[in-house]
Amino acid sequence: MEIKEEVIKGGMEAIRPLIEEGLKKGRTAEDILAEMIEGMHEVGELFERKEYYVPETLLSAHTMMLGLEMLRPLLSVEKAAERGRVIVGAVESDIHDIGLNLVAMFLEAAGFEIYNLGRDVPTKVFLEKAEELDPDVVGVSAMMSTTALKVREVIEGFEKAGLRDGRFFVVGGAAFSEELADEIGADAYAQDAKKAVEVFQELMKRRK
């Protein structure tokens, strides 16, 4: 359980040697990933209980990503696609990507196939990527009161391009509430990274 502990503590230096050691001893990449996911789950709970804030959560997520980079070549791609394919991004002119990155890392840890388009993403880039990747879920974030309504433009862009059907839109970020999400035509709202994983998993059940 050392790997899990390092994820929780954010032991960016310790994680890689531990994984190497685990692999040498014959553990499978899937097994090690499962342990890291457990760690991230606990981090999510610590965040929910306000024992962890953004810096601590970021450090844990970065630690897990370091581990995941080592494991990725050893993991099967199909599994991730089965769980669901997701693109996420922050709307144009919103440069806040911390929450977004946390969501992406939490989703990746939960086994989703994830494409993080980053911050400041114009609607046309969301559309191009959707056409290319055919995602099950599109996650859009807006942190500022000044950019929240841009999310509506993204959803409308998908409608106009005929790309809205068969896809779920999840919105998040400080600018949102359940009501505002509903008003702009999103399928769901997730208030933080841990909730996002639950919401995405719930939506994927609806798909099946």
Place this chain on the structure above:
Amino acid sequence: MNSYKRFQRAMEGDTPDRTPVAPMVNVPHASRVLGVKPWEYVTDNALYVKGQIAAQRKYGYDWIFNHQPIQGITAEERKAVRVEQDFVVLPTEMGSVLKIPLDGGPAVIDPALKDYSMLDDLEMPDMDRPGRMEPLEELLRQVGDEVYICSKVPAPFHYAAEWMRGLNQFLLDMLVNPQYVHRLLDFMADVAIEIGKKQIDVGTHGIMMEDPSAAAQVISPDHYREFAYPYERKVARALKAYGGDVIIHICGDTTPILPDLARTGAKCLSVDESVDLRKAKETVGDRVALFGNVPVETIYRGTEEEIKAGVRKCIDSAGGSGYILSSSCGLHRGTPFKNLHTLVDYAIKYKKE
């Protein structure tokens, strides 16, 4: 009693003739009032002044928030503004690069401090450069006798994060490189103090220090006390000693850190809607004035009655002495003019029971 006196008395903790009203009218809203693009508004001192005054005149609120953190722009900087396809790029004197969407507020896209070895090379911006104090001078000259002019200084924590490192990296730095973070914060506090002193010299009535990256949803109270508070305090104390009246705004539920904030030397604390104004008044109302907190979402999409109820709730909780009514944060882009009229008109009329 004019707006200036009304606001000023509330800052002192006294009871003015009515509740002063001071919504946080930001770049997207004020530029809409003027009917110009946000970037034109931000990069043209004369337009900026015109827009701020036009918005104050239109609604009749009691202050003008001179909200440019770096203050006025020089002729050279204006020439360096590059118009891209649908946004504008503006390099700043601190070394970071701003991007201003054609229809939104400015944001840093390229932070200045790539690594901490650059710390020793950081230079204090020139406070006397031409253009810097132009907007403040003009606002004071045109309406300074009647309206309370409050100028922004860059809060050390927020601007160390936004301008210098990027928030993501900065929050990680706090955990892995705290000694460098403290050095950077100390430098940023010096920058804020120099800007604030210059504003006081020119004659600003008040000083606003917004520290949203230190929001209660982002960092723990312990981290706030270690990384944000000491530098807010350094700035607020220095400016107080220099004769300035400081307001500090932090987003999120700041209830646990209100007693700390009240010790910074700030004269007034601005809180968002997660804070119960009545409780805040009980905890720190004897030491500082309070400022806030009609939810921006209500102002954006509430009915007339909901906006009025929001105003009543604030004034009933904190009205009387030492209170200024405001929005909980910067207004939503697209907030209808009519809604802000409702807020201001009603807040002017409403008397606490």
